[in-house]
C-alpha cells in the first residue's frame with residue numbers, strides 16, 4: 452500500500468529545515484549503502500550524528516506522532532531516526548530493496564524495516580527528474596510531492612530515484628517497524644479504520660460503530676507483535 456501524507460510539516464517549519472539543510476555538511480551517500488546498493492547509489496547524505504539532522508529528525512518524528520493518517524497506516528512500533536539526502540547534477544539511486552534490519556544508532560536495539568517513508572524538502576518545480584519510482588502490484592508509481600509532504604510505502608518494495616538533471620532534491624528517508632509486519636494486513640486495518648471514521652461522521656448507530664471498532668481491535672490483537 453502506498454499512502455501520501457499531505458502537509459506533514461507546515462510551510463514555516465519546512466523553510467527553517469531547508470535553510471539548515473542547505474548549510475549542512477554533505478558526505479558521499481555511497482559510503483552507507485550495502486554491498487549491492489552501493490553499485491546503484493549516487494547521492495549525498497548527512498552523517499548519522501549530524502546535529503542539524505538530529506534536530507529536523509525530531510521535528511519529523513513529532514509530526515508523525517500527531518498525524519492520524521501516518522499512525523493508522525504505519526501502526527508504528529518504533530521509528531528509526533530520520534536520515535537526509537540530496538541529489539543534483541544527475542545523481543540518482545537505482546532500483547534496490549532496502550535492508551531488512553537496521554541498527555538503532557547508539558543503542559543495542561535493532562528495527563525491522565516494515566515501512567519506508569520519504570519526506571520531501573524541495574518543491575517539484577525546483578528540480579527536474581528525481582521521481583521516487585516504486586514498483587507495486589499495480590505497476591510503477593512515480594512519486595514527486597510538494598515540500599513538507601510524505602510518501603509511505605512497504606519496505607518490501609523495489610524502488611529507485613530517477614536522476615536529478617536540474618536543481619537540487621532534498622529529502623528525508625527513514626524506516627518504521629510496524630506493530631503489524633504484513634503490508635496486506637496493515638492495508639485492511641487502515642481501510643477498516645477509515646470506514647469506521649466515515650460511519651461516525653455520518654451519524655451511524657453507536658452500537659454498530661462499537662461492534663466494528665471491536666472487530667478492528669480484535670484483528671489488531673490477533674496480528675500485532677510488540
Ligand SMILES: O=C(O)CCC(=O)C(=O)O
Nearest residue numbers: 536549569583612622624
Ligand atoms: O531519496 C529517496 O526518496 C529514497 C532513498 C532510498 O531509497 C534509500 O536511501 O534507500
Ligand SMILES: [Fe+2]
Nearest residue numbers: 547548549610
Ligand atoms: Fe531505498
